[in-house]
Amino acid sequence: MNNFQYYTPTKVVFGKDTEKQAGELIKEQKGSKVLVHYGTGSVKKSGLLDRVYAALDGAGISYVSLGGAVPNPRLSLVYEGIELCKKEGVDFILAVGGGSAIDSAKAIALGTKYQGDVWDLYLKKASARDAIPLGVILTIAATGSEMSDSTVITNEEGWLKRGLHSDLIRPHFAIMNPELTYTLPEYQTMSGCTDILMHTMERYFSHEMDTDLVDGMAESLLKSVMRAAKVLLKDPKNYNARAEVLWAGSLSHNGLTGCGRAGDWACHQLEHELGGMFDVAHGAGLAAVWGSWARYVYKDDMARFAKFAVNVMGAAYDYADPEKTVLEGIEAMENFFRTIHMPVSIRELGVELTDEQIKELAYKCTYMDQRTIGGIRKLGKVDIARIYEMAR
Numbered sequence: 001m002n003n004f005q006y007y008t009p010t011k012v013v014f015g016k017d018t019e020k021q022a023g024e025l026i027k028e029q030k031g032s033k034v035l036v037h038y039g040t041g042s043v044k045k046s047g048l049l050d051r052v053y054a055a056l057d058g059a060g061i062s063y064v065s066l067g068g069a070v071p072n073p074r075l076s077l078v079y080e081g082i083e084l085c086k087k088e089g090v091d092f093i094l095a096v097g098g099g100s101a102i103d104s105a106k107a108i109a110l111g112t113k114y115q116g117d118v119w120d121l122y123l124k125k126a127s128a129r130d131a132i133p134l135g136v137i138l139t140i141a142a143t144g145s146e147m148s149d150s151t152v153i154t155n156e157e158g159w160l161k162r163g164l165h166s167d168l169i170r171p172h173f174a175i176m177n178p179e180l181t182y183t184l185p186e187y188q189t190m191s192g193c194t195d196i197l198m199h200t201m202e203r204y205f206s207h208e209m210d211t212d213l214v215d216g217m218a219e220s221l222l223k224s225v226m227r228a229a230k231v232l233l234k235d236p237k238n239y240n241a242r243a244e245v246l247w248a249g250s251l252s253h254n255g256l257t258g259c260g261r262a263g264d265w266a267c268h269q270l271e272h273e274l275g276g277m278f279d280v281a282h283g284a285g286l287a288a289v290w291g292s293w294a295r296y297v298y299k300d301d302m303a304r305f306a307k308f309a310v311n312v313m314g315a316a317y318d319y320a321d322p323e324k325t326v327l328e329g330i331e332a333m334e335n336f337f338r339t340i341h342m343p344v345s346i347r348e349l350g351v352e353l354t355d356e357q358i359k360e361l362a363y364k365c366t367y368m369d370q371r372t373i374g375g376i377r378k379l380g381k382v383d384i385a386r387i388y389e390m391a392r
Helices: 018-028 048-058 075-088 099-113 186-204 212-234 239-253 266-278 282-300 302-311 322-339 355-365 381-391
Strands: 011-014 033-038 062-066 092-097 134-138 150-155 160-165 173-176
Touching: 011 018, 011 239, 018 048, 018 092, 018 134, 018 173, 033 048, 033 075, 033 099, 048 062, 048 092, 062 075, 075 099, 075 150, 092 099, 099 134, 099 150, 150 266, 160 266, 173 239, 186 212, 186 239, 186 266, 186 282, 186 302, 212 239, 212 302, 212 322, 266 282, 266 355, 266 381, 282 302, 282 322, 282 381, 302 322, 355 381
Parallel strands: 011 173, 033 062, 033 092, 092 134, 134 173
Antiparallel strands: 150 160
């Protein structure tokens, strides 16, 4: 087991009607002027935004609002939010929505305190030193951004999707009411479940084998989400299944299942470029590339892939032919994605990749030939292009 630090300061307020506590929770954080940042309309239509405003009014907290966060959140909206925060003297940000609103809010929190262009932080040209505190009212189980130290933003100039990590942007609280996720369309629900699975699997697929405790946590989380996803296909208002995936989303990305080991994260890097170029749903994009990535790298750690096949996917270990077990596990995972109506190829995302687009994706994924990705196997531009070719 590797050395590690585990830090997760977010206060979780979980259950029915918890959004009504937003005002008091902000007062606990000494917030007095709040930016309420949300998406493109669902929080309005559902009445959630009105309930949030009522909670803030009841606590005597003034606020301004900024909507418009979209999947693969845009840098242009971040700039707008930064300008608004500076103009209005905002001292706390409340993100109402899913990962897009939260990631955008985190970027605004950083950019308001940064003297230069916030995009510099995503390009690693500078390091964040301060941020406005923020809280979250979560409406989608997916990204885990409500408890994570990460944010991912898309720059429309060149359609580059880049992320950064900083403890400064860990939310101070996360309000999680499973009932707020009832109205999500099936595609969003299943894409979110896939994102949760992948956040866990990115950590699970590592060369460290003496990590039985966190392996067991990860395996249990994966199986729980897979069970709940199947329930939600038939019964989208099943409270217990919604609660399972909502909490799993947080646990999948707050670092718990990665303690003591290095993750892989190649699939996320592959998907980031697809999301930046084609604006695909993040979870669906991950499902589309995972099987091709797994088949490309599994021989670099057969034991880890066999453990996944047996402990997560229920394959029987074939002592005479371990590779058969590994491939059975990969196929079983892809079959699960098919079961929940997720794509297992880029074509199934609705994207017909050309050879030139594959070259461009691979070039951008290596940050213009400046890095490799992955942990199970270090992947350069040629490897990345081959995986995109396999996945298309």
